Amino acid sequence: EAKKLGRDRYSLFTDQMQRQAQNRMRLLGELHGALSKQQLQVVYQPIVELATQTVCKAEALLRWQHPTLGMVSPVEFIPLAEETGVIVEIGEWVFRTAAEQVKHWRQSYLPEFQVSINKSPVQFCNERYDQTHWLNQLEQLGLPGQSIVVEITEGLLLDARELVSRQLLIFRDAGIQVALDDFGTGYSSLAYLKKFDIDYLKIDRSFVSHLQADSSDLALCEAIIVMAHKLGIKVIAEGIETAEQYALLVKAGCDYGQGYLFSRPVSAEAFNVLLESPASWRIVS
Ligand code: C2E
Ligand code: MG
Ligand code: MG
Numbered sequence: 001e002a003k004k005l006g007r008d009r010y011s012l013f014t015d016q017m018q019r020q021a022q023n024r025m026r027l028l029g030e031l032h033g034a035l036s037k038q039q040l041q042v043v044y045q046p047i048v049e050l051a052t053q054t055v056c057k058a059e060a061l062l063r064w065q066h067p068t069l070g071m072v073s074p075v076e077f078i079p080l081a082e083e084t085g086v087i088v089e090i091g092e093w094v095f096r097t098a099a100e101q102v103k104h105w106r107q108s109y110l111p112e113f114q115v116s117i118n119k120s121p122v123q124f125c126n127e128r129y130d131q132t133h134w135l136n137q138l139e140q141l142g143l144p145g146q147s148i149v150v151e152i153t154e155g156l157l158l159d160a161r162e163l164v165s166r167q168l169l170i171f172r173d174a175g176i177q178v179a180l181d182d183f184g185t186g187y188s189s190l191a192y193l194k195k196f197d198i199d200y201l202k203i204d205r206s207f208v209s210h211l212q213a214d215s216s217d218l219a220l221c222e223a224i225i226v227m228a229h230k231l232g233i234k235v236i237a238e239g240i241e242t243a244e245q246y247a248l249l250v251k252a253g254c255d256y257g258q259g260y261l262f263s264r265p266v267s268a269e270a271f272n273v274l275l276e277s278p279a280s281w282r283i284v285s
């Protein structure tokens with residue numbers, strides 16, 4: 001009996017793995033066409049200055065509206081896009097789209113508005129589009145470097161130090177700011193903060209989500225904020241979902257935040273509404 005159960009479990013397991021593998025192959029094959037078929041979209045999540053509750057930046061986030069599978073999460077398809085290298089092409093499109101959008105927001109709403117763009121390590125190591133390509137595009141659009149924040153992950157700093165520090169210097173000279181994303185989850189090393197000139201630390205959502213319940217998470221957030229400030233780095237908290245989390249982060253001196261409490265990532269049109277009517281989303285406290 002136990003043996004039979006074991007076998008059934010085993011086949012259930014392999015069925016599931018096989019389905020996952022098939023799904024993966026399918027997405028891999030279709031990803032290349034997704035861009036030309038206009039199935040990709042950029043959505044924007046507000047980044048709020050916590051003390052004043054004003055939206056001062058937006059993070060650009062990719063979405064894939066698949067014709068039969070529906071919305072495929074970037075958590076699923078970004079790794080595939082990195083594997084095949086198609087992230088380079090997609091990333092260039094995200095940059096262009098987000099840059100045009102921030103130009104509009106700067107002209108129509110806030111002259112200092114910034115868009116924050118995720119850049120994968122694979123994109124940094126590509127020869128066809130080096131960092132000057134982004135600078136050229138900004139020039140074409142008549143945008144200063146200050147309109148862009150590039151979000152990188154700790155893994156990048158670990159991988160190809162020389163190449164990366166050269167490229168980050170090019171950004172820096174152009175006024176483009178750099179944010180270290182998902183801080184605390186990767187190979188966090190305080191040495192990076194000294195070696196690389198970083199403007200923002202983004203505290204990973206996993207620390208923010210248990211702020212109320214877990215006093216060690218609160219201690220970590222407070223310590224990160226104090227340390228960052230001493231190094232002249234501003235802090236952005238990711239994944240703020242409750243008013244309590246918001247209040248604790250304000251008390252800890254956190255500079256900026258983003259999360260469902262303020263808004264989910266939304267289309268550019270819906271983002272206009274957030275900018276036009278702050279009263280619609282501001283937290284009363
Ligand atoms: P990330 O850069 O850390 O982006 C933040 C993620 O947290 C987003 O997930 C966002 O929707 C989600 N988030 C924000 N606030 C909350 C909250 O309050 N609660 C919860 N549960 N989640 C929240 P998303 O859009 O699914 O993106 C996932 C990851 O995919 C991103 O993590 C980033 O690493 C990657 N990604 C997305 N767009 C791009 C892109 O254009 N290029 C590259 N290279 N990577 C991208
Ligand atoms: Mg990010
Ligand atoms: Mg992040």
Ligand code: MG
Pocket residue numbers: 182204205238
């Ligand atoms: Mg994260």
